[in-house]
Amino acid sequence: MKNLTKTLVFIFALISFNSFAQNYSPKFLQAATNGLDQIVAAKNAEDYIKAENYFDRIAAVETKEWIPSYYAAYCNLYAGYFTADKDLKDQYWDKALLEIEKAGTLSANNSEIYALKGALQFMKMTVDPRNRIYLMSESAESLEKAETLNPENPRISLIRGQDTFYTPEAFGGGKTKAKPILESAVAKFAIFKPANAIEPNWGAEPAKALLAQCK
Amino acid sequence: MQSLKLTLFFLFLISFANAQTKISGVLKSTKGIPVANANISLKGSYDGTSTDSTGRFAFTTTETGLRILQFSALNFVQDSVQINLSNGNITLNLILKEAANLLQTVNISAGSFITGDKKKGAVLSSLDIATIAGSRADVFAAMQTLPGAQTAFAESGLFVRGGSASETKTYFDGMLVKSPFNATVPDQASRGRLSPFLFKGTSFSAGGYSAEYGQALSSALVLESTDLPAKTTTGISLLSVGGGLDQNIRFKNSSITAGGYYYNLSPIYGIIKQNHNYIKAPEQLGGNIQYKLKSSETGMFKIYASYSRTRLALYRANIDTPAAPRYFSNNNLNIYINSTYKEYFGDRWKLETGIAYNKDRDAGLMTVNDYSRQDHLLEGKATLTKFFGQLSNFRFGAETFATGRKESLNGLLRKYDDQVSSGFAETDLFLTHKIVVRLGLRGEYSSYLQKYNLAPRTSLGLKTGIHSQVSFAYGRFYQNPEDEYLIIKSTGFEQADHYILKYEINTPDRNFRIEGYYKDYNQLTKLNNGIPDNSGSGYAKGFELYWRDKKSIRNADYWLSYSFLDTKRNFRDFPMMATPSFAAKHTVSVVYKHFFESLHTQFGGTYSFASGRPYVNPNNPVYLADKTQTYNSLSLNASYLTHVFRQFAVLYLNVNNVPGFNQVYGYQYSANGLNRQAIVPAAKRDFLIGLMITIGDNTFIR
Numbered sequence: 059m060k061n062l063t064k065t066l067v068f069i070f071a072l073i074s075f076n077s078f079a080q081n082y083s084p085k086f087l088q089a090a091t092n093g094l095d096q097i098v099a100a101k102n103a104e105d106y107i108k109a110e111n112y113f114d115r116i117a118a119v120e121t122k123e124w125i126p127s128y129y130a131a132y133c134n135l136y137a138g139y140f141t142a143d144k145d146l147k148d149q150y151w152d153k154a155l156l157e158i159e160k161a162g163t164l165s166a167n168n169s170e171i172y173a174l175k176g177a178l179q180f181m182k183m184t185v186d187p188r189n190r191i192y193l194m195s196e197s198a199e200s201l202e203k204a205e206t207l208n209p210e211n212p213r214i215s216l217i218r219g220q221d222t223f224y225t226p227e228a229f230g231g232g233k234t235k236a237k238p239i240l241e242s243a244v245a246k247f248a249i250f251k252p253a254n255a256i257e258p259n260w261g262a263e264p265a266k267a268l269l270a271q272c273k
Numbered sequence: 274m275q276s277l278k279l280t281l282f283f284l285f286l287i288s289f290a291n292a293q294t295k296i297s298g299v300l301k302s303t304k305g306i307p308v309a310n311a312n313i314s315l316k317g318s319y320d321g322t323s324t325d326s327t328g329r330f331a332f333t334t335t336e337t338g339l340r341i342l343q344f345s346a347l348n349f350v351q352d353s354v355q356i357n358l359s360n361g362n363i364t365l366n367l368i369l370k371e372a373a374n375l376l377q378t379v380n381i382s383a384g385s386f387i388t389g390d391k392k393k394g395a396v397l398s399s400l401d402i403a404t405i406a407g408s409r410a411d412v413f414a415a416m417q418t419l420p421g422a423q424t425a426f427a428e429s430g431l432f433v434r435g436g437s438a439s440e441t442k443t444y445f446d447g448m449l450v451k452s453p454f455n456a457t458v459p460d461q462a463s464r465g466r467l468s469p470f471l472f473k474g475t476s477f478s479a480g481g482y483s484a485e486y487g488q489a490l491s492s493a494l495v496l497e498s499t500d501l502p503a504k505t506t507t508g509i510s511l512l513s514v515g516g517g518l519d520q521n522i523r524f525k526n527s528s529i530t531a532g533g534y535y536y537n538l539s540p541i542y543g544i545i546k547q548n549h550n551y552i553k554a555p556e557q558l559g560g561n562i563q564y565k566l567k568s569s570e571t572g573m574f575k576i577y578a579s580y581s582r583t584r585l586a587l588y589r590a591n592i593d594t595p596a597a598p599r600y601f602s603n604n605n606l607n608i609y610i611n612s613t614y615k616e617y618f619g620d621r622w623k624l625e626t627g628i629a630y631n632k633d634r635d636a637g638l639m640t641v642n643d644y645s646r647q648d649h650l651l652e653g654k655a656t657l658t659k660f661f662g663q664l665s666n667f668r669f670g671a672e673t674f675a676t677g678r679k680e681s682l683n684g685l686l687r688k689y690d691d692q693v694s695s696g697f698a699e700t701d702l703f704l705t706h707k708i709v710v711r712l713g714l715r716g717e718y719s720s721y722l723q724k725y726n727l728a729p730r731t732s733l734g735l736k737t738g739i740h741s742q743v744s745f746a747y748g749r750f751y752q753n754p755e756d757e758y759l760i761i762k763s764t765g766f767e768q769a770d771h772y773i774l775k776y777e778i779n780t781p782d783r784n785f786r787i788e789g790y791y792k793d794y795n796q797l798t799k800l801n802n803g804i805p806d807n808s809g810s811g812y813a814k815g816f817e818l819y820w821r822d823k824k825s826i827r828n829a830d831y832w833l834s835y836s837f838l839d840t841k842r843n844f845r846d847f848p849m850m851a852t853p854s855f856a857a858k859h860t861v862s863v864v865y866k867h868f869f870e871s872l873h874t875q876f877g878g879t880y881s882f883a884s885g886r887p888y889v890n891p892n893n894p895v896y897l898a899d900k901t902q903t904y905n906s907l908s909l910n911a912s913y914l915t916h917v918f919r920q921f922a923v924l925y926l927n928v929n930n931v932p933g934f935n936q937v938y939g940y941q942y943s944a945n946g947l948n949r950q951a952i953v954p955a956a957k958r959d960f961l962i963g964l965m966i967t968i969g970d971n972t973f974i975r
Contacts, residue, residue: 089319104310108323111312115321118314144781149347186781188823188830189398192473195503228873228914230921 082123082256089116090125090256097133097260103150106137117160124165125256128174131157132260135178144185151182169211170258172204177217184224197221212250215243216261216268223268237272244269294358297331298365300324300344308369311346316353334358348372378664378706379736383746383773383788384481402469405864406877407908409927409961412475413454413465416494417881418862420788420817420834421479423855424883424904425462426938427952429454432855433479434792435813435840436491439755440769443467443494444486446575446613447625449674451650452633455557456583456605458549460938460952466581466607473499479817480771480790481746484697484713484730485656485670488752490769490794498575501528501565506969513962514538515557521969526567533560545956550598553586559607572616581607586637592943592950602637623658625670646680648756662703669698677721678756689760691721691753699730707736719753719766726751726766740780746773754798758805765807768795782824784832789816797844811842811850831865851897854939857883857904874913881906888939891946905934917966925963933957 082090093116096109110133117126134154138147158175165171179197183190204214219240225231247262296315300308307328314321315334322332324346337358342365345351349369356363401415408414413431417424423432430438443453445467455463469475474497478486486493502521510517519532539554559581566574586602613627629652636645656670677690699713711732718725730748737743751766753759770793777786790813797809821832838858843850861882868875885900893899910927930936938952 085319104326107310111310111314111321111323114312115314115319119317119319148781153347188400191398191400199503226868226870226873228868228870 082254086116086120086123087256090129093126093129094256097129100133100136103137103140106133106140109133110137117157122164124161124168124171127157127161127164128171128258131155131161131174131178132258135174135181138181148182148185151178151185154178155182167207169204169208170213172200172207173211173213173217174258176200176204176214177220180217180221210246210250212243212246212265213258213261215239215246216265219243219265219268223272233272237269240265240269240272292337293333293335294337295331295333295362296342296356296365297362298329298367300328300330300346300367300369302349303368303370308346308349311344311349311369314343316341316343344369372706378703379709379734379742381483381701381709381711381732381734381744382742382777383732383734383744383775384771384790385476385478402475404866404875404877404910404912406866406879406910406927407881407906407929408879409464409929410469411464412467412469412472412494412496415469416475416477418832418834418864418879419477419479420786420819420836420860420862421492422477423836423838423857423860424881424906426855426886426904427460427462428855429457429463431492431494433492434790434815434836435811435838435842435853435856436769436792437853437855440489440491440752441494442486442489442492442752443496445496445577445611445629446498446627447485447495447656448611448613448627448629448652448654449488449650450609450611450629451631451648451676452607452609456555456585456603456635458555458585458587458603458955459589459601461955466579466609467496471498471577472496479788480792481730481732481748481773483711484699484715484728484748485668487672487695487697487715487717487728487750488693490750490752490767491792498577500573501526501567502530504969506967508532509964509966509968510534511964511966512536513960514541528563528565530563531560532562534558541959545959547955548953549955550588551586552588552600553584553602555583555585557581557583568614569616572614574612574614576610576612578610579608581605583607590950592941592948599640601639604636606632606634608632621660623660624655625658626655628653643683644681646678648676648678650674650676664703664706664709665701667698667700669696671696678760680760687760689721689756689763691719691759693717693719693753709734713748717751717766721759721763722753722765723763724765726768737776738778741776741778744773744775744777746771754805754807758798758800761803762805764798764805765796767797767807767809769793770795782822784819784821786819787816790814792840794842794844797842799844800846809842809844809847811840811844813838813840813842813856815839826867828870829865829867831863834860834862836860848896852887854887854889854897857886859884872913873915874911877910877912879906879908886939889942890940890949891942901937901939902935904936905932906936907931907934917964920966920968922964922966925965926960928958928960930954930958 093109093112096112100106100109110130113126113130113133117130120126131154134150138150141147155178158171158178162171176197179193179200183193201214201218204211219236222231222239223233223236243265247265252259300311302308309324309326309328311324313330315336318336320332320334320336322330324330339355339357341353342356343351343353344367346369348371350372352369402412403410405415405418416422416431421434425432428438431441432438433441443450453465453467455466457463476495478493482493502523505523506521508519515536517532517534519530522529536557542551542554561579563577568574583605588598589601591597591599610630615625617623631650634647652672652674654672656668658666658668660666673694675692677688679688695715695717697715699711702710704710713730715728728749728751732746735743748771750769754764754767771790773788773790775786775788792813794811796807797811798805799809815836815838818835823830838856840856841850841852863880866875866877883904885903887897888899888901889897890899908929909931913924915922915924936954940949940951942949
């Protein structure tokens with residue numbers, strides 16, 4: 059019994075050690091930073107696909123890290139966003155959903171992953187809202203899960219604000235409804251500190267830009 | 274000296290370590306087209322790059338030795354090549370194979386309309402069905418706007434490609450529903466019992482369907498129920514004809530939904546003049562309960578049970594003796610239970626099982642005669658699917674159902690019971706991702722008929738472009754004669770052969786299809802001096818067009834259906850080959866929906882046209898040679914999205930036959946043939962107002 063307790067304590071210590079210690083290899087850290095630079099510089103679908111390819115290559119080597127798959131999904135979200143062809147949009151977002159799913163298996167109960175998943179589900183819905191209205195509730199579910207995991211994650215409010223902003227008023231959306239959500243997003247972004255340089259830290263600018271449009 | 278050596282050694286090491294190999298080349302598809310934005314990567318390292326718009330790529334690596342170079346792109350199969358990094362720079366000409374993806378993969382589609390929320394190329398979603406003007410959220414009415422289906426006039430049901438109503442069967446999660454329609458008033462079609470909101474998908478097949486479905490000569494309507502609701506919500510509906518309440522309770526991996534409703538048409542019949550003299554306007558009371566359990570990541574158990582009672586009584590005009598109208602009353606009881614379980618085993622096997630029970634009892638008074646009728650069905654079914662290759666599968670299964678009817682007239686009782694057992698096997702073989710062949714076989718044995726049947730079915734799909742395909746289907750279909758004949762005498766299976774050829778173009782915003790078919794009927798039930806036998810036969814041939822466009826007009830969505838039907842049959846009490854009264858040669862439907870954002874309202878309109886249908890005129894020596902006038906109908910609806918007590922609500926208005934077209938379903942003649950009376954709708958126009966409120970959710974989701 060005592061042994062068991064000891065083992066358990068040891069296991070818990072290990073888990074907490076692992077989750078707090080960001081033991082990234084310098085090589086991985088550098089590569090991820092380079093990738094983030096590519097994202098910042100990206101201007102069109104092609105740039106995002108190239109950045110996605112880059113994170114895919116890292117993900118193939120770093121099979122225990124969720125971050126490369128997360129950003130690959132993020133890149134595909136924007137690649138789809140900047141593409142006009144609905145079939146292609148759909149394909150980018152299908153791929154992004156697979157990538158975010160993979161990130162989820164590497165890091166369970168991660169608020170950032172659920173937030174991005176919620177954003178992707180919503181975008182999938184917009185391709186064919188009539189036939190995919192069910193995705194709206196799936197997206198809401200993912201965002202709720204993200205919120206229970208970390209209510210201070212500002213990206214949840216940003217994504218919700220965005221979704222509300224672009225949803226017609228009649229369907230419970232509109233600028234007036236989006237405004238308080240985006241305000242809370244901006245407030246949360248102001249105090250948000252990512253755990254390290256490569257964990258998700260995007261969205262402050264779009265939140266401000268969108269909020270400006272609500273006024 | 275020693276230190277110099279060491280320094281040199283280290284310098285050498287460093288320069289060796291920094292020895293870079295440049296890998297460059299071009300990536301093309303098997304057709305020689307450059308592949309842009311492909312991912313080129315050196316396995317096991319971060320090194321790699323993306324191809325440019327001309328398929329060219331170049332990158333350097335410090336890796337050495339024999340390594341694997343991988344290359345992949347969207348819509349292509351990932352490939353790799355071994356390279357040796359020790360012999361200097363490398364130039365490569367790489368070729369990538371196109372992948373089978375959902376967009377470019379052919380499917381089995383002849384005869385069928387894929388509908389449903391989650392399916393690619395879906396034609397109608399559940400929300401579409403609910404908002405078609407004139408359909409008043411009736412699944413069957415909505416299906417009548419698709420080509421191949423006729424407008425149902427004086428009889429409940431879905432009349433498909435010259436087939437009678439009994440030739441279309443309804444399946445709920447794969448299980449046969451014996452009585453899918455509400456209690457019927459003579460000469461008037463009635464609504465389906467099942468709400469469109471129960472389903473995430475409805476697949477309507479006008480022919481050539483899978484060997485999984487038996488006992489249907491013309492058409493299969495396959496309804497697929499929704500999975501777990503997202504949230505706990507309460508739904509309230511207040512209609513001009515009654516109201517309903519339902520409660521959804523969502524648990525972590527399961528949900529319970531319970532609901533009840535009460536409809537009474539007497540207040541509305543006080544406002545809208547009816548062509549029938551009602552003594553008791555239809556009154557319905559019912560409830561249902563659903564339990565769903567997600568038993569594992571891929572497993573789902575569902576049970577749906579419903580109960581309803583309907584009462585009505587009226588006087589029907591009596592053309593022989595106008596002073597003595599005929600009395601008709603009906604008390605209906607319907608019980609339906611459907612329970613299914615499905616689960617995947619590994620990623621190659623899928624099991625689907627189910628048990629369903631249906632009892633439908635009608636009783637009342639017909640003129641002076643007491644009648645009662647009770648239909649029952651108890652079904653068990655299991656299907657196994659094995660997936661193989663990239664897309665192909667093999668399915669086989671068995672089902673058995675105990676069915677029959679019991680009826681009495683003034684205490685005289687008669688009944689029949691049947692045990693129909695069947696097995697089927699079917700495979701979808703993808704020869705390439707552009708060619709698919711389905712081969713299926715179904716066998717049935719009926720204990721009452723004491724006969725076997727064996728029905729081969731096959732389909733072929735051929736992709737002709739990214740968005741287009743050609744399909745062909747052949748199939749043989751059997752079904753038992755209708756209960757009203759079986760109860761008199763055991764005969765044999767009725768039989769139909771379908772041949773279908775279709776061309777379609779599907780994009781996310783537009784659908785176009787043209788389909789031609791020929792149906793050969795044999796062994797149809799025919800009455801010879803009141804005794805049924807299997808000497809009937811017939812044919813149906815025609816073609817259909819469908820066009821749907823969600824893009825050309827902003828915020829609008831419309832579709833057009835046209836059906837041409839040429840059919841003749843000699844069955845039931847026909848003295849000769851003739852076109853049955855339910856078959857119109859030309860049928861047109863136009864459905865239009867427009868959402869006005871500023872008004873928070875969707876407006877919809879449905880126009881239906883049917884050319885004249887034959888009716889029996891005893892004064893005309895040629896049977897079924899007279900035709901009714903053409904049928905026209907224009908229905909309009911509006912759905913206003915709003916909030917009531919801060920809860921999401923939809924205010925709904927539907928008006929049928931707005932211009933008040935005269936609609937004649939057929940004629941009834943007096944016994945001496947001198948007088949006749951038109952069979953017309955219960956009311957020229959009719960309207961429905963409803964308010965649907967959803968508590969617990971502020972979005973338009975149920």
